[in-house]
Amino acid sequence: MSSFQYHQFLYGADNYGVLMHDPKTGQTAAIDAGDLDSYLQAITETGWSLSHILVTHHHPDHTDGLIKLAQQTGAAIFGPSGDRPIHQCIQTYLSDGDHFDFAGHTVEVIATPGHTLDMLNFYLPQQAVCFTGDTLFALGCGRIFEGTPEMMWASLEKLMKLPPETVIYSSHEYTATNACFAVTVDPDNTALAKRVQVVEALRADNQPTVPSLLSEELATNPFLRAGDATIRQHLGMSDADDKAVFGEIRARKDNF
Ligand code: ZN
Ligand code: FE
Numbered sequence: 001m002s003s004f005q006y007h008q009f010l011y012g013a014d015n016y017g018v019l020m021h022d023p024k025t026g027q028t029a030a031i032d033a034g035d036l037d038s039y040l041q042a043i044t045e046t047g048w049s050l051s052h053i054l055v056t057h058h059h060p061d062h063t064d065g066l067i068k069l070a071q072q073t074g075a076a077i078f079g080p081s082g083d084r085p086i087h088q089c090i091q092t093y094l095s096d097g098d099h100f101d102f103a104g105h106t107v108e109v110i111a112t113p114g115h116t117l118d119m120l121n122f123y124l125p126q127q128a129v130c131f132t133g134d135t136l137f138a139l140g141c142g143r144i145f146e147g148t149p150e151m152m153w154a155s156l157e158k159l160m161k162l163p164p165e166t167v168i169y170s171s172h173e174y175t176a177t178n179a180c181f182a183v184t185v186d187p188d189n190t191a192l193a194k195r196v197q198v199v200e201a202l203r204a205d206n207q208p209t210v211p212s213l214l215s216e217e218l219a220t221n222p223f224l225r226a227g228d229a230t231i232r233q234h235l236g237m238s239d240a241d242d243k244a245v246f247g248e249i250r251a252r253k254d255n256f
Contacts, residue, residue: 097109112136138170167214
C-alpha cells in the first residue's frame, strides 16, 4: 500500500492546514481553506497541485480562503451541506457514512456534530489517518457551539472506535492549554503526566504537537476518558453515565 505525503502548516493565530498528496497520481487534497495566502504558499512550497479541498465545517477560520483557493487551483470542493452562504460553494455534499475516492483510496465521511452541526471528519483507513477538524484535538475537544454535550459525546465515541494506530490531524494548536486543564481532572494519570512534559518541550521549541495518535488520545485525553473509573471518582460522578461525565468535563474546561 503506497503511502501519502502530508504537509502541515500553521496559519492565523493557531490554525493548522494540511495538504495530503499521493506521489503516484499527483492528486493533492487540502483539508479546509481558512486562509488563501497560507494555502497558496503551502502549495508553492511543496510543488503539489491541488485537486481536492475537503471542508470540515463552516467556521471562517476553516473557510475564509475557500472560494478563491478553488478558483485559483481548479480544485473540487467536498464538504457538508448547510444553510450558511459558504455551503453554497461546496460542489459535492457529503454526509455521515458517505465515502468517496481520493487517489484510489477510500475516504470515509464521519459526521461529528457538536462544535457545529455541519461538522464532518475524513477518515482514510488505508492510510490510517483521520482529519478531525475542531471535534477532537490533541488532549482536547472542540467547544460546543451548535450542538449539545450528548451530541458531542456521541461524535467522539465514533472517533474512539477507529483503530488506535490512527493518526489524528486536528485543526488547532491548543495542546499546551489543553494539557494544563487535563491534569486538573486526571491528576493521577502517569501517561498524561509524561505527555504533558513532551508537549511542554515541543512548544518551548516552537514545534507542533499535531498530529497525534488516537492511542495517545485514548490514554490521556480527558474528553475521551469519561468512562474512566478514576476520573469519575475524582469528579464525584462514579454512578453517572458517560455522556454526563463528558458534559461535566466539557463544562469545567469552558470555565477553566
Ligand atoms: Zn471551528
Ligand atoms: Fe477552528
